[in-house]
Amino acid sequence: MKLKTNSQGLQGTLKVPGDKSISHRSIMFGSIAQGQTTVYDILRGEDVLSTIAAFQKMGVKIEDDGQKVIVHGKGFDGLAQAQEALDMGNSGTSTRLLSGILAGLPFETTLFGDDSLSKRPMDRIATPLRLMGAEISGQTDKVKLPMTIKGSKDLKAIDYVLPVASAQVKSAVIFAALQASGVTKVVEKEKTRSHTEEMLVQFGGEITVSGKTILVPGGQKLVGQEVTVPGDISSAAFWLVAALVVPNSELVLKNVGINETRTGILEVISAMGGQMQLSEVDDVAKSATITVRFGSLKGTEIAGDLIPRLIDELPVIALLATQAEGETIIRDAAELKVKETDRIAVVADALNAMGAKITPTDDGMIIQGGTKLKAPKEAINTFGDHRIGMMTAIAALLIEGELELERAEAIQTSYPSFFEDLEKLSK
Ligand SMILES: O=C(O)C1=C[C@@H](OP(=O)(O)O)[C@@H](O)[C@H](O)C1
Ligand SMILES: C=C(OP(=O)(O)O)C(=O)O
Numbered sequence: 252m253k254l255k256t257n258s259q260g261l262q263g264t265l266k267v268p269g270d271k272s273i274s275h276r277s278i279m280f281g282s283i284a285q286g287q288t289t290v291y292d293i294l295r296g297e298d299v300l301s302t303i304a305a306f307q308k309m310g311v312k313i314e315d316d317g318q319k320v321i322v323h324g325k326g327f328d329g330l331a332q333a334q335e336a337l338d339m340g341n342s343g344t345s346t347r348l349l350s351g352i353l354a355g356l357p358f359e360t361t362l363f364g365d366d367s368l369s370k371r372p373m374d375r376i377a378t379p380l381r382l383m384g385a386e387i388s389g390q391t392d393k394v395k396l397p398m399t400i401k402g403s404k405d406l407k408a409i410d411y412v413l414p415v416a417s418a419q420v421k422s423a424v425i426f427a428a429l430q431a432s433g434v435t436k437v438v439e440k441e442k443t444r445s446h447t448e449e450m451l452v453q454f455g456g457e458i459t460v461s462g463k464t465i466l467v468p469g470g471q472k473l474v475g476q477e478v479t480v481p482g483d484i485s486s487a488a489f490w491l492v493a494a495l496v497v498p499n500s501e502l503v504l505k506n507v508g509i510n511e512t513r514t515g516i517l518e519v520i521s522a523m524g525g526q527m528q529l530s531e532v533d534d535v536a537k538s539a540t541i542t543v544r545f546g547s548l549k550g551t552e553i554a555g556d557l558i559p560r561l562i563d564e565l566p567v568i569a570l571l572a573t574q575a576e577g578e579t580i581i582r583d584a585a586e587l588k589v590k591e592t593d594r595i596a597v598v599a600d601a602l603n604a605m606g607a608k609i610t611p612t613d614d615g616m617i618i619q620g621g622t623k624l625k626a627p628k629e630a631i632n633t634f635g636d637h638r639i640g641m642m643t644a645i646a647a648l649l650i651e652g653e654l655e656l657e658r659a660e661a662i663q664t665s666y667p668s669f670f671e672d673l674e675k676l677s678k
Pocket of ligand 2: 298341342343344345563590591638665
């Protein structure tokens with residue numbers, strides 16, 4: 252598709268769509284709990300639809316009337332073997348979290364996905380789940396999809412130190428731990444998003460979190476709940492950056508999720524001197540309104556325990572850094588290489604094709620700021636990565652002339668109404 256420039260600036264108020272991580276988990280907890288779960292403001296992006304379809308194929312009744320989603324929970328014991336292999340689409344979260352649930356179910360299930368997902372490593376969940384007693388086979392020593400999981404009714408608790416900072420691996424182990432005998436101990440490498448731990452408590456489960464150490468007793472039964480999904484800060488990130496870099500912009504983003512394990516981007520914007528205010532902070536719903544406007548920015552360093560708190564925002568943060576004064580350094584972010592694409596290489600290539608000065612490194616990027624972006628000579632390809640597509644669409648706002656985006660449909664993964672919202676704010 253052809254992307255358009257914007258010379259007037261972006262203005263207006265927007266409620267960003269529901270959080271993808273919380274939406275997946277609401278379906279999963281709803282399914283493994285007893286009784287009804289009602290979910291408001293769920294994200295109806297393709298990744299979440301993959302999770303919904305998978306549980307429906309395992310016998311869970313899930314209804315969507317357009318206002319709310321109702322999950323008729325069956326408990327772990329009520330989940331049935333699917334009649335066919337389960338299609339995980341593009342979604343790492345669906346695959347890895349579901350694997351933790353399947354680890355304790357006494358039947359075999361095969362999971363497959365699209366080209367991008369089929370390249371991503373699943374050994375990171377296979378290793379702990381095998382230690383607990385599940386049988387898992389996949390392609391190559393990285394256990395890539397298609398992957399077959401044969402669960403066990405006799406899962407054993409483990410003590411496990413996560414070798415990577417990953418909420419998906421942590422969550423897979425927690426879902427298996429709920430079905431195991433004994434208390435499972437998980438120690439995180441860095442603190443990652445806490446949605447699984449929080450929703451487990453909401454659904455009446457037991458978990459102890461102290462710093463990076465998590466204890467989960469086995470043999471738990473959960474009860475259905477009402478869940479209201481806050482807006483996704485990872486989707487809001489595109490509008491935050493757009494307002495900061497497109498002259499004459501001011502945006503008000505309502506109901507943005509501000510769980511402290513997700514707000515790294517807000518800290519980066521503050522460190523860069525961006526003009527941004529939080530209001531209507533709701534400590535219970537963990538959401539806020541964020542007002543952001545165009546202004547001057549300076550480079551910064553992004554590394555260490557900040558990385559997991561903004562991992563999905565790094566593509567658009569790289570774009571932000573191209574418009575700041577001075578250098579921005581991103582380190583400790585090697586995980587970017589195993590997302591929907593190698594996001595270090597693909598971000599650097601896409602933005603450099605527009606005149607940015609980004610040097611990719613082994614675990615991040617060095618970005619020289621203050622570059623004027625221009626139309627690339629060739630089309631930019633998302634390579635099936637939604638975040639590359641949206642980052643490119645925001646970059647296009649700064650460019651005179653046309654930008655052709657190939658495989659733009661990837662954006663459906665996490666933000667189906669992205670271009671509608673862009674249109675609304677562009678006026
Ligand atoms: O648990 C989750 O919902 C997610 C965890 C992160 O992945 P990793 O756990 O692989 O870092 C993130 O990149 C992904 O978009 C969603
Ligand atoms: C990495 C992402 O998602 P997933 O791992 O679920 O495919 C993402 O949304 O940027």
